[in-house]
Structures are given as C-alpha cells and as structure tokens.
Amino acid sequence: MSGLQGKRILFGITGSIAAYKAAQWIRELVKEEALVTVVMTAAAERFVTPLTFAALSGNAVHRDMFDESPDRVMAHINLAREADALLIAPATAQTMARIAGGMADNLLSAIALAARIPVVLCPAMNSAMLAHPATQSNINRLRQFGHHLVQSGCGALACGETGDGRLPEWDAVRERLLGLFQINDLQGKKVLITAGPTREPLDPVRFLSNRSSGKMGFALARAARRRGAEVTLVAGPVTLVDPPEVEVIRTTTAEAMAAAVLERAPSMDVIIKSAAVADFRPTACQPQKIKKTQQGLSLDLIKNRDILAELGKRRLPGQLLVGFAAESQNHVAEGQRKLREKNLDLIVVNDILGQQTGFDVETNQVTLIDRKASQTLPLLTKEATADRIWDKVLLLCGESPVHDE
Ligand code: CTP
Secondary structure, three states: OOOOOOOEEEEEEOOOOOHHHHHHHHHHHHHOOOEEEEEEOHHHHOOOOHHHHHHHHOOOOEOOOOOOOHHHOOHHHHHHHOOOEEEEEEEOHHHHHHHHOOOOOOHHHHHHHHOOOOEEEEEOOOHHHHHOHHHHHHHHHHHHOOOEEOOOEEEEOOOOOEEEEEOOOHHHHHHHHHHHOOOOOOOOOEEEEEEOEOOEEOOOOOEEOOOOOOHHHHHHHHHHHHOOOEEEEEEOOOOOOOOOOOEEEEOOOHHHHHHHHHHHHHHOOEEEEOOEOOOEEEOOOOOOOOOOOOOOOOOOEEEOOOHHHHHHHHOOOOOEEEEEEEEOOOHHHHHHHHHHHOOOOEEEEEEOOOOOOOOOOOEEOEEEEEOOOEEEOOOEEHHHHHHHHHHHHHHHOOOOOOOOO
C-alpha cells in the first residue's frame, strides 16, 4: 500500500509553461490511488485545458470564485476543508506573490488563505524571476507561514536559458507529500546508511562484485528522510537515483566505502550498514588488461577491512549500530553471532535464496535480532520493511515510533 493511497490532494495549477507536467503528476497520484481535485488559475488555462485535468483526475476542475452552482458557492472554503494537502505546481512568481501577500483575488489564492492543511509549492519560472529579491522574499515569507517549498531544479528552461527555476522532479515532490503524512519521529537524528555492493578491480576492465542492488539501503534512506532525519547515504556502484534531500556519497571499492563511513561516523546517532561489502579484493589491480594466454587463472585475494566491526570497536556512547546479514542457511544463529562479534544493537537478517527476498526484488522478509529477542516480519515491500526497521531503531533508542493511522 502506498502512503498516498486515499489521500485527498487539492492540486493547484498556475500559468507556467510547466503546467503540462502537472498532467503526468496527476496520473502518478491517481496510480497510487490518491484522490485528486484540480483548481486552475485563468493563466493556467492558457497553457492546458481543464478538460485534460478533469479526464486525468476523474473529477471536475474548479476555476471560478464566483460559481453560482449551489455546491460550489463556497468552493474556496469547502475545497480546502475537504482535502488533506494543497499542492501548487507549477507555482508561478505571481501566485507565490499573491499567497505571500495574503491576497484572495482568485479561487486558488483564496483557498491558500483559507487552508488549514499543509501547503506544498513547486516553483517554476525563469532564473532571473526566481533570483529577484521580490520572489526570494516571497519564498521566505511562505516558509515562515509554514508552507513547504520544494527546491526548483537547475537545467534548461523553456525560455531558452539554463539555470535555476525548473519545476522540481516528481520524485522530490512525492517524497515531500509522503513526509506530510508521517510523524517526524526521527527529527533531530543524524543517520548514516550504506547501500549496494562494492567493486574490487582486477584490471582496467574487470572487477569482483556481488548482486546487491542497493534497493533496501535506498529505501531506508528515503524512509528516514520522510520521518525527519538528517540522512547521509554512502552508496556503492548502483543505478538508483539519489533520494531527494539526502546527502549521497558514491563510492566504488570497499576501501573507499570504509574511508567515507569512518570519517563521518563520529557525528552520527544511528548507522545502518546494509551494503554488501566485498570481503576480499585482488592483491593488486593489474595496470593492463589480463590476457587469456594461459589455460587457467588463479587470483590472489586479500581480506578487506570489516567496516561494521570497526564501527563496533569505535562506537561512541549513545550511538546505535545496525548491521545486515544476507544468509543462505542458519539465518538466526549466524545473525546472533554477527550481532555479538561486531558489537551491534540490531541485526537485520534476510534469506538470499528466497524468491521474494533475494537480490534485486522489490520485497523482503527479514528477521530483526537485538540483544534480547528476535522477531520475523511478514513479507513486505522494501519501503514498508524500511519503516519497520526504523520503528525498531526508535524503540532501541528508548523512544516510541509514532503512527498516525
Ligand atoms: N560488512 C562490513 N564490511 C565488510 C563485510 C561486511 O561492514 N568488509 C557488514 C555488512 O555491511 C553487513 C554485515 O557486515 O552489515 C554483515 O555482512 P555479511 O556479508 O552478512 O557478513 P560477513 O561479516 O561478511 O560474514 P560472512 O560473509 O562470512 O557471512
């Protein structure tokens, strides 16, 4: 189940060329079973017709403050009252100025003024308009009101210039929406997560690695950010996109990952090591490509540092340390051994031979083992598993996870 399922999103669309992107976002929301109602400004209608948004949302589009039909007379009050969040995308400089100034001269700005629900704005405009002190002061004012501003993107703009002011990516907006519906029970915590495999080079074209996709670690990073944590993600070579609002450090070898983690570890409250670190590396990386001149080839390998065991030795008072154990047999016994030997608070054990729990799948079934007990979770998506792991971390920190169902 998506965290957006059943959420009532009032979607305000204003007059920017980026208005066409709202169509795709509405499709994404509807796919996740959110309930979308669209409000358009007159300028937005110059770019895309209301019919498009009515068809995609499955609901009538609201446009007029002074609609006489009985169910729409108080639209500016009722629409905000009946929604869980107001999302304004694209948000033009004009609409932001209106809302920052407390004006109510069209239906959308009147709704924003009347809204007691979270308001999320996604600015989209030319870079000079965005950089103008008037726009910047309006953005600050909107933040002071408690509204959520999603950072605009940098790149090619419709006006032909390149710079800040692109409508943010849907991924960043989706994360912000999901964050609205979660309690910030990790706020104030600095957390470090590792994810993915490492690559140990043999020669300029070959390496030793493993099948880890990094999905579990990336899900942990997204979940922690949504719950308010300050998140650093140290990733091995994976193809996943950076989670929004997370500091991502890309590494390749086990040594590089060790350096990145150990340097940052002292300032962290919680460290979760979900990376599948290579245990061995070639004694030397050959400077030239190895040729197949011989019948067989033996590799000389040496052991890599165990990053987690090192963290267990250096661990500071109050710091919480979580390991992962990918096992093919004796899961619980192996988990308990690693928990003890690496001086951990919690270890997350999963079965790498299971069809829905192995590498590169969207689901996982894990057993959580702490120093007192173990608990096997049901088969869940990696997103849901991540939240259950954070719940457990909070309990081990002596705090209760907060759910708002
Ligand atoms: N780990 C690590 N550095 C290594 C090897 C493992 O930090 N060089 C961490 C992993 O990130 C994981 C935990 O140790 O959190 C357990 O990893 P796993 O591969 O299951 O166990 P190993 O200790 O490597 O033992 P074995 O491979 O013999 O099962």
